[in-house]
Amino acid sequence: MSSRIAFLTEMAVDAQRTGETLFYVRIPGDINPLERENRFEEPLDAALKGAGLGEVAGGGEQMGNGNxxxxxxxxxxxxxxxxxxxxxxxxxxxxxxxxxxxxxxxLPQWQQHEL
Structure with a gap:
C-alpha cells in the first residue's frame, strides 16, 4: 500500500471514531493551491456545510518533476x-x-468512486 493511502487510511480510522467518513477528492492536473482553493475547496465546503452533510478539512498537491x-x-x-x-x-x-x-x-478498504 502506498504511503499516501496508508496515511489517509489512518485519517479515515480517526474520522470513523467520530461517526464520519473521510473521502479524498483527487483532481488531476497542474492546479496551483490558490486556484484549488478558489475553484473547488471553498465552494465545496460551503455547499457541504449548507446541506449539513460535512466539510472540506483541507487540501494539498502531489508534486512531480520540478515545479x-x-x-x-x-x-x-x-x-x-x-x-x-x-x-x-x-x-x-x-x-x-x-x-x-x-x-x-x-474503509473498510480502499476504493475509487467515479463521478
Missing part, C-alpha cells in the same frame, strides 16, 4: 456516507472538476 503539480486533493469529512457521497458527486460535477477526477474512500 509540476500532478494532482491536487481535498480531504472531505462526511456525516452521512450514502447521502454525502451522492451530494459530493453532484457538487463536484457542478464545479466542473477536470475529467478523471475521482473520490477515494479508505
Amino acid at each position: 509540476e503539480i500532478l494532482y491536487c486533493g481535498l480531504d472531505v469529512y462526511i456525516k452521512d456516507r450514502k447521502a454525502g457521497l451522492q451530494f459530493l458527486r453532484k457538487a463536484l460535477r457542478s464545479l466542473e472538476v477536470p475529467a478523471k477526477t475521482v473520490i477515494e474512500e479508505f
Whole structure:
C-alpha cells in the first residue's frame, strides 16, 4: 500500500471514531493551491456545510518533476456516507472538476468512486 493511502487510511480510522467518513477528492492536473482553493475547496465546503452533510478539512498537491503539480486533493469529512457521497458527486460535477477526477474512500478498504 502506498504511503499516501496508508496515511489517509489512518485519517479515515480517526474520522470513523467520530461517526464520519473521510473521502479524498483527487483532481488531476497542474492546479496551483490558490486556484484549488478558489475553484473547488471553498465552494465545496460551503455547499457541504449548507446541506449539513460535512466539510472540506483541507487540501494539498502531489508534486512531480520540478515545479509540476500532478494532482491536487481535498480531504472531505462526511456525516452521512450514502447521502454525502451522492451530494459530493453532484457538487463536484457542478464545479466542473477536470475529467478523471475521482473520490477515494479508505474503509473498510480502499476504493475509487467515479463521478
